[in-house]
Amino acid sequence: MSAIWYECKVKYRKLQETGEQKLVTEPYLVDAISYTEAEKRINEEMGAYVSEEFKITNIKVCNYAEIHPFENADRWFRSKVSLVSFDEESGKERKANMYLLIQANDVKEAYDNTVNVMKDTMGDYTIPAISESLIMDVFPYFSGEESDLEALEKFNTLKASKPVYEEVEDSGEFLEISEEATA
Missing domain, CATH: 3.10.20.10 (Ubiquitin-like (UB roll))
Known part of the structure; x- marks a missing residue:
């Protein structure tokens, strides 16, 4: 269920x-x-x-299909994932949307985390939208059984971990990006 x-x-x-x-x-x-x-x-x-x-x-x-906490993240993002299937009778491509709540520090990280969650998916999918959610915290249900307690501890550890920010020195110079790097 x-x-x-x-x-x-x-x-x-x-x-x-x-x-x-x-x-x-x-x-x-x-x-x-x-x-x-x-x-x-x-x-x-x-x-x-x-x-x-x-x-x-x-x-x-x-209407969240799944909730995914990640280590060192402090905000929640709503990822729209479109599962792509082919309808053989009509010969058309169909998309079924589902929404994931992903923990991340920014939109790029939320995209990367969504791709990570979807990596074992057998079918094709696209990620048409990611937006920051106003959700402050998530409280999942655990029955109290031993296996659930381990899952609860893991969920809470991931959820409560603090973001790690790397300090980057700004040289004040612009970096040139080649066309090959952006392709």
Whole structure:
């Protein structure tokens, strides 16, 4: 059975970097069986993070086929993947779209991570769109069985790892890129 993902918008007072508190509404993603379970799960998860009162302003079903956390990434991106198939009866090419939620630091990395996730796909596919998602965090469901606990630990380790930025020295010069490199 595949997961059903619910986007839950939560309104609460968030401490800003300036030290002031600001009322924000942020979307979170939970894996649940029903709206009722999604509400229960987001209450439990947010209760651990938010010390003050919070309000769930909206819950809706999301159409993500898969969620993929990656190490050293801090943002979530929505990747649209079009699976290409050939309809022999009509002789036409058909595309079936699916959406992946991919963790990355920028759009290029999200594209690379999407290609990495899709590398074992037998059929043809294209990636027509990648956009940054407003999702703040993802809370998958784990049953508590030992194999699930290992999966939960791995998911949370990947999700919580901090981005590693390489320091690049800027010489102030422009680099010329040959036509062969861009082809």
